[in-house]
Amino acid sequence: MLKSHELLEFIKAIGASLEVFEHAGHPMRIEFIVEKTLEGLGPPGPMKASHAGETRVSRPSFPDSDPIRRAGLVVSRPMSEPVVDEKAQKEAFDRYVVPEIEVLYRVARSITRNPTDAEDLVQDTMLRAYRAILRFDGRHPRAWLLTIMRNAQINRVRRKRPELLRDPDAAMERLADEDSADLGPEAQVIERGYDAAVEKAVDALPEKFRTVIELVDIQGLSYAEAAEIIGVPTGTVMSRLHRARTRVRKHLESSGAYVNGRPV
């Protein structure tokens, strides 16, 4: 049996390079490469050393004429999970995801129209983002997160409405159209003045127009970010937004709202 410090002495003595792969602060795998022939090591055979609990040190038990392979030791801990750099994963999560939590929640409120569903959706999005964060290239984190949120929402719709599996985009639109028929108490608040008239006009819009207005004009997303969450091209967002505003304007005209003292 070799103890840890004996193992390190041995590695140093033979001039090997050492690499330690850590998992949550504990060594998962230790590899070292023997670069020169060892003398007096004796015939190959089993050799074990206790190290870091489960770590086993063993020599290849096969006879080998190659002196490097013959001298090579493999120190390993059986691994069932891939090695993940969790420190980098946490740092990336804190850097790219945490600052966007409020925006994610606001957008989730817009697309779910329900506070509880919105919270669940953001949690789902964060979990997915955490798992994928090491594959993210760091560019446009908000757009990346909105894409994840959109996919998460599609899955939620699928779970609720399995018959809509074949066309998730249409599923989202249809579901949203159904939701729009059931406006909550917030939408039923009657206010006076121009702002109230605008709000009423927006509430009267078909869902696909209302969504772009909420995402771009109210939540302040760019065309491209809104396109990510809705799952349509940027040009479609732009055209829907313009048509939505035109409808709002016409609604204001018919309701007699005024701008700068003149009827619009």
Add this chain to the structure above:
Amino acid sequence: MTVRRSWGRRQKAEVNCREVGKVLQSYLDNDVEEDFASKIASHLEACKDCGLEFETYRQIKTSLAGKMPEVDPAALARLRMFGQEISGDSATGN
């Protein structure tokens, strides 16, 4: 998606009402190329009808920008805590 003026008309000094009407909302969203935008701005100052049209959309946009709903601070706190748990648990191996 920035709007550019069509190539054949680039050299033309002024824009007309029809051109402005087509890009008025893109201009409102600052999504028009700079040199084209300055021509639109000049037109809006000179043309009363287009100016009023622009003002109508600008007021709609301003009104909507003020409608960002209050976010429930408790919900936001729960989500931030959830985020900490995701990364914190992993960092400690829990």
